[in-house]
Amino acid sequence: MTIERGSAGINLELSNGVITVRHSECNTVLAEWLAEEGDWDRIWIAIRDIKQEREEVNDGSIRN
DSSP states (O other), X not given: OOOOOSOOOEXXXXXXXXXXXXXXXXXXXXXXXXXXXTHHHHHXXXXXXXXXXXXXXXXXXXXX
């Protein structure tokens, strides 16, 4: 496995039915949409799926 290099960050927000994705340093809006029911859950499912896949490969440990 090749480790992802560099650094990056995003902030996700669900407010009044709108999901907004912002750059973590400059707060620029990277994406924004009117969320349908279940969109927020789909984001978390994607994050959990990636995490679970990596834990299976790495036996649950984080390696530098």
